[in-house]
Amino acid sequence: GAVVSQHPSWVICKSGTSVKIECRSLDFQATTMFWYRQFPKQSLMLMATSNEGSKATYEQGVEKDKFLINHASLTLSTLTVTSAHPEDSSFYICSAMPLGSDINEQFFGPGTRLTVL
Amino acid sequence: GQNIDQPTEMTATEGAIVQINCTYQTSGFNGLFWYQQHAGEAPTFLSYNVLDGLEEKGRFSSFLSRSKGYSYLLLKELQMKDSASYLCAVMDSNYQLIWGAGTKLIIKP
Numbered sequence: 001g002a003v004v005s006q007h008p009s010w011v012i013c014k015s016g017t018s019v020k021i022e023c024r025s026l027d028f029q030a031t032t033m034f035w036y037r038q039f040p041k042q043s044l045m046l047m048a049t050s051n052e053g054s055k056a057t058y059e060q061g062v063e064k065d066k067f068l069i070n071h072a073s074l075t076l077s078t079l080t081v082t083s084a085h086p087e088d089s090s091f092y093i094c095s096a097m098p099l100g101s102d103i104n105e106q107f108f109g110p111g112t113r114l115t116v117l
Numbered sequence: 118g119q120n121i122d123q124p125t126e127m128t129a130t131e132g133a134i135v136q137i138n139c140t141y142q143t144s145g146f147n148g149l150f151w152y153q154q155h156a157g158e159a160p161t162f163l164s165y166n167v168l169d170g171l172e173e174k175g176r177f178s179s180f181l182s183r184s185k186g187y188s189y190l191l192l193k194e195l196q197m198k199d200s201a202s203y204l205c206a207v208m209d210s211n212y213q214l215i216w217g218a219g220t221k222l223i224i225k226p
Contacts, residue, residue, distance in 0.1 A: 034214075043204065043218040044160070093159045103148060103167070104212055108159040 003027055004096050006109035013084055014117055020080045021112045023094030029074035030096035038091045050077045084116045119143045121217035123205050128223045129195055137190045137203050137220045145210020151179050151190045152204040160204055200224045
């Protein structure tokens, strides 16, 4: 149980284009989903917390107009990287916290590797 | 500020035991998590401690001392597949996870 999927698993795009990444909880409902970014050999960096039906909460330094987050249902959150640039190339990982979880454990998706040319 | 410290890299031998330490300073405490992350993959949950003491789960055990702001992950009977990064994360008073930089564990035959 507690499986989280991400799509696509990898994407290559041209500079200036937008890329949408989907995060789905497959066998549980999640009111809260998290979006992380991880650069090579670095730890996870929380970008934003996504709550179903409300606006996402962005971490300091993360541009909300560049990284659009939509959490339309209890099983789906999307991250859109708008006007992507080479410096946005990274490993983007989502996680979901099951509704009613006792320990607030986060289950992670497999990640999306974005390369911007 | 909030801070999680763990060694950058450790090396151990197949079949042996290794202990990965984690110290933390956070605003509040709502539990400590250990995750395993293989290169190029997302983290997978290993353990959770919220009370002092040792939690054992198969070959992996995790210990917590809240008064010392300290935890360790103990891996027994090491296997080559245990080569990975091990991430320590603390949930603060806002229920936000604060992540350590991870410890890269290298297993040698």
